[in-house]
Amino acid sequence: MSAVVLKPSFRPGLPEISSEPPATHSVIQALSLQPHIEGGYFVETDRDPLLVPSPFPPIPASSLMPQRPGFNPDHRNASTSIYYYVTPQSPQGNFHRNRGRTVHTLHRGRGVYVLIHADEPDLPAGGKRIESFVVGHDVAKGEKLQWIVEGGKYKASFLLPDDSSAGENASGGLLISETVVPGFEFCDHDFLNAEGLRTLVGAEKADELAWLVRK
Ligand code: GUN
Numbered sequence: 001m002s003a004v005v006l007k008p009s010f011r012p013g014l015p016e017i018s019s020e021p022p023a024t025h026s027v028i029q030a031l032s033l034q035p036h037i038e039g040g041y042f043v044e045t046d047r048d049p050l051l052v053p054s055p056f057p058p059i060p061a062s063s064l065m066p067q068r069p070g071f072n073p074d075h076r077n078a079s080t081s082i083y084y085y086v087t088p089q090s091p092q093g094n095f096h097r098n099r100g101r102t103v104h105t106l107h108r109g110r111g112v113y114v115l116i117h118a119d120e121p122d123l124p125a126g127g128k129r130i131e132s133f134v135v136g137h138d139v140a141k142g143e144k145l146q147w148i149v150e151g152g153k154y155k156a157s158f159l160l161p162d163d164s165s166a167g168e169n170a171s172g173g174l175l176i177s178e179t180v181v182p183g184f185e186f187c188d189h190d191f192l193n194a195e196g197l198r199t200l201v202g203a204e205k206a207d208e209l210a211w212l213v214r215k
Contacts, residue, residue: 004112004132006208010091010159017041017089023172024087027108031083038093038191038214040086040157044184045177048078052182056099059187067187076100077183086111087173092158094214095192099151100180106145109174110136110160114212116192116200119152127202130209134160135174154192154200156212 017028017035027033033041054076064073086093086109097118104113117129135157136143149155159174191214198206 004134006112006114006132006212008091008158008211009161010088012089012091020087020089021172023170024085024089027085027172027175028087031085033083033085035090036084036093038096040084040090040093042082042084044080044082046079046081046179047183048080050078051075052078055182056188064187067185071185073187076185076188079179079181080183081177081179082184083107083175084178085173085175086157086159088159091173092212093156095154095156095197095209095212096214097152097154097190097192098149098180098184099188100182100184101151102149102155103179103181104135104147104149105177105179106135106137107175107177109171110134110143110162111174112158112160113147113149114156114209115149116154116197118154118200119150127205128200130201130205135176136160151188156209158212 017025020028028041031043033043036042052075054074059073095116112132112134115131117131120129123129134143135147137145139145162170194210194213197209197213201209
């Protein structure tokens with residue numbers, strides 16, 4: 001794991017849009033964001049009408065959850081895009097995985113991304129590789145404006161204060177765009193639970209990362 005500190009900087013309050021700071025609240029309203037099941041807020045901004053054959057192994061009909069009206073599991077939209085916002089009141093996106101590849105682009109704020117490379121062989125010392133990095137505007141310090149997460153990797157994120165001296169979050173939160181290729185479907189998405197985390201990374205690292213698992 002890198003030197004990035006994997007500890008929450010913000011503790012969620014009531015999961016209420018109205019209890020967000022005013023600057024955060026206005027972004028949520030202006031972009032028509034909704035709470036995301038991963039944590040944070042989102043809105044889908046684009047779904048390419050071009051349909052492509054699904055590149056993924058078929059999912060047994062018995063395990064297909066209810067899908068979007070008209071969804072055909074043999075096809076995917078070529079891409080989808082969302083705004084995604086982690087905020088002082090909803091300050092983390094919990095570990096989940098998509099089968100598609102996701103391109104992330106930063107608009108505002110700072111945060112940490114944590115990846116578990118579940119699609120790779122175990123490390124020689126055992127367990128899957130864990131990667132973490134800061135996303136932010138200070139590119140000279142190595143912060144990322146753009147980052148790609150390949151399909152099959154678990155991903156979590158959390159909000160950081162805007163800079164080390166500020167205890168508050170002048171930018172209002174971490175606002176990004178995500179484009180998934182091929183486009184997002186719930187049947188290509190899953191969450192990591194506590195037991196799965198332990199299996200992937202071992203007990204010690206699982207204890208350190210447990211706060212990023214959806215309860
Ligand atoms: N619906 C629920 N979550 C998502 C997501 O992450 N992306 C898209 N495009 N739609 C969603």
